Amino acid sequence: MRKAPPVHVKDLCIGYGDRVVQRDLTFKVESGEIFLIMGGSGCGKSTLLRHMIGLMEPLAGDVYYGDESYWRAGEPRRNALKRTFGVLYQQGALWSAMTVGENVALPLEQYTPLSKADIQDVVAYKLALVGLSGYEDHYPAQLSGGMKKRAALARAMALDPDILFFDEPSAGLDPVNARLLDELILRLRDSLGASFIVVTHELESIFAIGDNGIFLDGETQTAIAMGAPKTLKEQCTDPKVRAFLMRRLPADERSVR
Numbered sequence: 001m002r003k004a005p006p007v008h009v010k011d012l013c014i015g016y017g018d019r020v021v022q023r024d025l026t027f028k029v030e031s032g033e034i035f036l037i038m039g040g041s042g043c044g045k046s047t048l049l050r051h052m053i054g055l056m057e058p059l060a061g062d063v064y065y066g067d068e069s070y071w072r073a074g075e076p077r078r079n080a081l082k083r084t085f086g087v088l089y090q091q092g093a094l095w096s097a098m099t100v101g102e103n104v105a106l107p108l109e110q111y112t113p114l115s116k117a118d119i120q121d122v123v124a125y126k127l128a129l130v131g132l133s134g135y136e137d138h139y140p141a142q143l144s145g146g147m148k149k150r151a152a153l154a155r156a157m158a159l160d161p162d163i164l165f166f167d168e169p170s171a172g173l174d175p176v177n178a179r180l181l182d183e184l185i186l187r188l189r190d191s192l193g194a195s196f197i198v199v200t201h202e203l204e205s206i207f208a209i210g211d212n213g214i215f216l217d218g219e220t221q222t223a224i225a226m227g228a229p230k231t232l233k234e235q236c237t238d239p240k241v242r243a244f245l246m247r248r249l250p251a252d253e254r255s256v257r
């Protein structure tokens with residue numbers, strides 16, 4: 001099985017123009033880990049993800065893939081690195097005018113020299129991985145919300161990424177489909193050896209899939225906790241983290257302590 005490079009975020013400061021959203025972020029995502037980015041609304045989770053994917057340049061600090069600095073690498077190398085990432089955005093964002101098969105085939109047509117027949121084989125394999133065998137000719141509008149997510153996941157996996165980035169994978173899904181997606185993520189991690197970096201605030205997902213994670217705080221604009229969600233729930237004494245992981249109001253947490 002392939003091994004994804006560890007990802008090392010070092011002294012990262014992120015934001016928009018003059019506006020700092022998060023500062024001094026340092027953490028490591030080990031190979032094959034499901035790493036969660038957690039925190040309240042607006043604290044900067046998606047912004048951090050955009051920086052890790054290389055869509056936004058940090059105000060300070062860097063992101064290392066293996067030993068390689070992303071931002072000190074030249075643009076050709078950055079583009080090559082980007083191709084080792086699979087990204088699944090909140091909306092799924094399948095091309096609605098294309099069939100599911102065409103959606104998954106697109107990155108293969110753009111970035112590989114594979115023949116049409118080989119591309120069809122890869123598409124069939126990726127759709128089988130997400131439980132959508134035989135849906136090649138369906139259009140996104142003909143799929144349920146959960147199926148759309150899985151089709152978008154098949155597309156994100158088209159180029160055999162080392163690292164998959166998910167922004168709120170279970171947003172908009174009912175609890176049963178959200179759970180099926182969690183199970184799929186666990187299965188794919190085990191079978192592909194890829195790492196997953198996931199933004200989520202769904203408590204069930206957090207405890208079901210998270211090996212490790214970081215908790216961002218919007219108020220202090222930095223990370224206030226790191227670790228396995230289950231351990232954080234048992235041991236972290238920060239009232240904001242406890243409130244988040246136990247779905248209590250921070251004021252109640254303070255009075256409990």
Ligand SMILES: Nc1ncnc2c1ncn2[C@@H]1O[C@H](COP(=O)(O)OP(=O)(O)OP(=O)(O)O)[C@@H](O)[C@H]1O
Nearest residue numbers: 016021039040041042043044045046047048199201
């Ligand atoms: N394109 C942008 N330009 C300027 N500010 C932005 C932009 N996108 C987001 N922000 C601001 O950056 C902060 C962090 O936003 P971000 O979307 O990263 O938070 P989040 O933790 O992912 O939120 P949520 O959980 O609600 O999706 C917010 O205050 C937001 O208003």
